[in-house]
């Protein structure tokens with residue numbers, strides 16, 4: 001399916017579409033202000049988006065302006081995956097996997113040695129996606145999420161394994 005998708009850096013013009021997916025995807029979504037910080041000059045954040053390639057005939061993909069996004073921070077030789085979501089009709093088509101591959105390749109090309117993320121322990125689907133890409137659980141943060149007191153699992157991928 002990745003031949004139906006293009007991945008590029010997001011701009012502030014994409015923010016409305018990103019927020020629409022964010023609000024549909026999370027019970028405690030990031031606010032416009034939180035995303036705006038990531039676009040500020042000097043920020044260590046990178047936001048990449050997936051869009052359908054022109055001429056794409058895969059129905060749910062072709063009908064969406066924005067398929068999904070990933071937000072990461074990159075500082076020295078560390079990558080932190082902060083947020084990833086795919087619009088509901090476009091899920092299970094490999095969009096998140098494509099976004100993650102693109103980001104990990106970009107990070108590796110830019111000298112990143114380790115990629116980290118935190119994930120809710122109830123997000124077993126997402127944990128499975130990360131495991132397929134070589135992430136392993138390295139720590140548990142008790143009651144990390146303030147909205148429901150859920151634990152976070154910290155996962156690490158050594159970039160030599162990309």
Ligand SMILES: CC(C)(COP(=O)(O)OP(=O)(O)OC[C@H]1O[C@@H](n2cnc3c(N)ncnc32)[C@H](O)[C@@H]1OP(=O)(O)O)[C@@H](O)C(=O)NCCC(=O)NCCS
Nearest residue numbers: 025084085086091092093094095096097098119125126129
């Ligand atoms: C998690 C999320 C980003 C996955 O996006 P996606 O584009 O559907 O993921 P992919 O199509 O790349 O899925 C890769 C694999 O994950 C697994 N998977 C994905 N969604 C699944 C589901 N609902 N049930 C079971 N397995 C699933 C499958 O193994 C899938 O491969 P397959 O379709 O070949 O079997 C998307 O469901 C989402 O936006 N969820 C809400 C936001 C969220 O939870 N973000 C993560 C926060 S840490």
